[in-house]
Amino acid sequence: MAIATQSRGGYLERPRPSGLADVIDVILDKGLVIDAYVRVSLIGIELLTIDARIVIASVDTYLRFAEAVNRLDIAHDDTQHGLPDLMESITSGGAESKTKGAIEGIKDKLTGDDDDDEDSGGQQSSGSRSRSRASSRSSSGSSRSSSGSSRSSRSSSGSSSSRSRSRKKSS
Amino acid sequence: MSDGPVYVYGVAAVAKTPLSVSTRGVEAARIRAIEDDGLLALISDVRGESLATAREVRAHWRVLDEASESATVLPVRFGTVLEDEDGVRARLLEPNAERLKELLRELDGRVQLTLKGDYDEQLLLRQVVEESDAVARLRDRVRSVPAEAAYYERIRLGEMVAAQVDQRRAEDTRMALETLEPLAVAAREEDATRPDAALSLSFLVDRDRVPQFNDGVRKLATRFGDRISLRYVGPLPPYSFADIQLDPEAVAWA
Numbered sequence: 001m002a003i004a005t006q007s008r009g010g011y012l013e014r015p016r017p018s019g020l021a022d023v024i025d026v027i028l029d030k031g032l033v034i035d036a037y038v039r040v041s042l043i044g045i046e047l048l049t050i051d052a053r054i055v056i057a058s059v060d061t062y063l064r065f066a067e068a069v070n071r072l073d074i075a076h077d078d079t080q081h082g083l084p085d086l087m088e089s090i091t092s093g094g095a096e097s098k099t100k101g102a103i104e105g106i107k108d109k110l111t112g113d114d115d116d117d118e119d120s121g122g123q124q125s126s127g128s129r130s131r132s133r134a135s136s137r138s139s140s141g142s143s144r145s146s147s148g149s150s151r152s153s154r155s156s157s158g159s160s161s162s163r164s165r166s167r168k169k170s171s
Numbered sequence: 172m173s174d175g176p177v178y179v180y181g182v183a184a185v186a187k188t189p190l191s192v193s194t195r196g197v198e199a200a201r202i203r204a205i206e207d208d209g210l211l212a213l214i215s216d217v218r219g220e221s222l223a224t225a226r227e228v229r230a231h232w233r234v235l236d237e238a239s240e241s242a243t244v245l246p247v248r249f250g251t252v253l254e255d256e257d258g259v260r261a262r263l264l265e266p267n268a269e270r271l272k273e274l275l276r277e278l279d280g281r282v283q284l285t286l287k288g289d290y291d292e293q294l295l296l297r298q299v300v301e302e303s304d305a306v307a308r309l310r311d312r313v314r315s316v317p318a319e320a321a322y323y324e325r326i327r328l329g330e331m332v333a334a335q336v337d338q339r340r341a342e343d344t345r346m347a348l349e350t351l352e353p354l355a356v357a358a359r360e361e362d363a364t365r366p367d368a369a370l371s372l373s374f375l376v377d378r379d380r381v382p383q384f385n386d387g388v389r390k391l392a393t394r395f396g397d398r399i400s401l402r403y404v405g406p407l408p409p410y411s412f413a414d415i416q417l418d419p420e421a422v423a424w425a
Binding site for chain 1: 179181182228231232245246247248249251253262263283285292293296297299300306310313314325326328329332361373402404407410411413414415416417
């Protein structure tokens with residue numbers, strides 16, 4: 001059973017059962033890949049894997065960074081504006097209002113049902129952050145999710161594995 | 172036994188005690204193992220109607236979790252379906268037998284522990300401004316003129332901040348690796364997914380060294396203090412260390 005702990009202010013809290021949000025990255029992106037397989041393209045799996053991995057690259061992001069540092073002094077008494085806010089707007093982009101309903105729906109799907117409730121308790125800020133990440137990721141996927149087993153062509157998933165750098169030591 | 176498409180969860184070595192999994196798989200199907208020359212694949216029948224939900228992702232995860240309690244299992248990536256049992260043998264097990272066996276030996280008795288860190292963005296940006304004169308100067312300039320007049324300077328400012336954040340990310344990742352790599356068999360740097368991500372690392376750790384590794388993580392958390400909040404997940408089956416592309420067809424050896 002996977003457990004997860006979380007540090008706030010420099011210490012790790014006691015272990016707790018982990019929710020799907022904690023492991024979804026590795027489940028979707030890692031593991032053996034069979035080239036000739038059918039990878040079902042539902043919930044926008046492709047999008048879940050490519051999705052919100054917007055690393056700091058675009059002009060848009062630079063501008064947001066600039067705004068964030070400009071706001072710093074004000075932020076003394078109003079600390080709610082910062083990167084998490086920015087992330088929201090970056091990941092959901094211009095279509096924010098349009099996709100809101102879909103986001104809520106997918107959020108329920110991803111984190112709401114059955115035993116995943118167990119991680120809604122002590123997860124605090126970073127929990128809600130990863131939650132909103134999962135939801136905003138899949139929001140873009142919702143528009144193109146289809147149903148039925150699509151015997152789709154090979155997926156592009158091999159690319160993500162090559163991006164993680166191996167730092168293997170002799171064992 | 173049925174003859175339809177099957178969903179594949181993972182690969183393990185055949186052992187004296189058969190690997191049985193009681194957790195239901197995707198579409199609530201029963202899990203079974205098929206064998207081929209010392210290897211087994213955990214599979215279930217699949218209709219492919221409802222893989223859309225988080226429930227199916229969770230089923231995949233839980234099945235692998237349970238199987239990994241009693242064996243070393245190489246996880247197959249979520250959503251992998253082959254045409255039938257023969258397909259599992261012909262496309263997965265037979266053509267890759269040597270590679271899979273080698274990987275299983277390598278990962279035997281080892282688990283994956285994953286560590287993610289997020290910056291406290293207020294602390295992070297404040298530090299960037301305080302410690303970089305160039306950023307502080309440009310910020311003062313940008314603030315002294317109307318936003319639309321300083322468009323390119325704002326981009327430049329953001330770019331400088333982003334570069335500083337990248338640098339910190341590299342330093343913090345290095346610090347984490349310095350502390351934890353000696354306690355692990357292997358480490359992998361995962362992609363940073365968000366601007367406020369400080370680090371994202373997966374470690375392969377001998378099962379009996381997990382307590383020492385936990386201590387290492389605790390030490391690291393203390394060193395990072397308020398700057399970085401850590402999320403520590405595991406033990407997991409070695410997803411990130413079985414992250415390879417396999418050959419689909421049998422190679423015809425002469």
